[in-house]
Amino acid sequence: GAVVSQHPSRVICKSGTSVKIECRSLDFQATTMFWYRQFPKQSLMLMATSNEGSKATYEQGVEKDKFLINHASLTLSTLTVTSAHPEDSSFYICSARLGGYSYEQYFGPGTRLTVT
Amino acid sequence: QKEVEQNSGPLSVPEGAIASLNCTYSDRVSQSFFWYRQYSGKSPELIMSIYSNGDKEDGRFTAQLNKASQYVSLLIRDSQPSDSATYLCAVIRGGGYQKVTFGTGTKLQVIP
Numbered sequence: 001g002a003v004v005s006q007h008p009s010r011v012i013c014k015s016g017t018s019v020k021i022e023c024r025s026l027d028f029q030a031t032t033m034f035w036y037r038q039f040p041k042q043s044l045m046l047m048a049t050s051n052e053g054s055k056a057t058y059e060q061g062v063e064k065d066k067f068l069i070n071h072a073s074l075t076l077s078t079l080t081v082t083s084a085h086p087e088d089s090s091f092y093i094c095s096a097r098l099g100g101y102s103y104e105q106y107f108g109p110g111t112r113l114t115v116t
Numbered sequence: 117q118k119e120v121e122q123n124s125g126p127l128s129v130p131e132g133a134i135a136s137l138n139c140t141y142s143d144r145v146s147q148s149f150f151w152y153r154q155y156s157g158k159s160p161e162l163i164m165s166i167y168s169n170g171d172k173e174d175g176r177f178t179a180q181l182n183k184a185s186q187y188v189s190l191l192i193r194d195s196q197p198s199d200s201a202t203y204l205c206a207v208i209r210g211g212g213y214q215k216v217t218f219g220t221g222t223k224l225q226v227i228p
C-alpha cells in the first residue's frame with residue numbers, strides 16, 4: 001500500500017515553455033501532498049504544501065506564480081513549472097501523507113526536468 | 117543551528133557489521149520522527165517511523181528515540197552492500213503542523 005506515482009519520470013523542455021508534472025496517490029486518498037526539489041548532491045528542499053481543495057502553501061523563496069500547484073482531488077496534485085529556465089533543471093519529487101493520525105509521507109519516484 | 121543535523125559521512129562499514137546512523141534535532145516539541153533511504157538518482161523511501169521514546173525494531177532495522185536528549189538513531193544489523201545509500205532523518209513538530217524537516221543525510225557505504 002501507500003503507492004505514489006509521478007508522471008512524467010523525465011522531461012526535457014526548451015527555455016520559456018511550461019511543464020506540468022502529475023502526482024497521484026494510487027491506493028489511498030491524500031488530503032495533503034508536498035512538492036520537493038532536489039539539486040545534485042543536495043538535500044530535499046520543500047517547495048510547497050498542497051491541501052486538497054485549497055491553495056497551496058509555498059515555502060519562503062519559492063515563487064508561487066512560477067510554480068503553480070493544483071490539488072483538485074484527493075488523489076491528484078499537479079505542479080506546473082511556468083516559463084522554465086535552465087536554472088529550473090532539477091529533480092522534482094512529490095510526496096503524499098496518509099492523513100488522519102499518520103504523519104508518514106510516501107514519495108513518488110520523482111521527475112527529472114532538464115531545461116535547455 | 118540546523119533544525120535537523122546529521123553527519124554527512126560517508127560512513128563505511130564492512131558487510132555483516134552494524135551500521136549506526138545518528139540524527140539530532142533542535143525543536144524540543146517535535147513529535148514524529150522518520151528514517152528514509154535514498155539511493156542515488158532515486159526518491160526517498162520510508163524505512164521507519166518512531167513516535168515514542170525507546171527502540172522500535174523492524175527486521176534488520178532498529179530506530180531509537182531519546183526525546184530528552186533530542187536525538188534519534190537508526191541501527192542496521194547485518195549490513196549488506198544493497199544498504200549502501202543516503203539515509204535521511206526527518207522530523208515533524210506534529211500537533212497539526214505538517215511540515216517535515218529533513219536532515220541533509222548520511223551516506224552509508226557497506227564494503228563487501
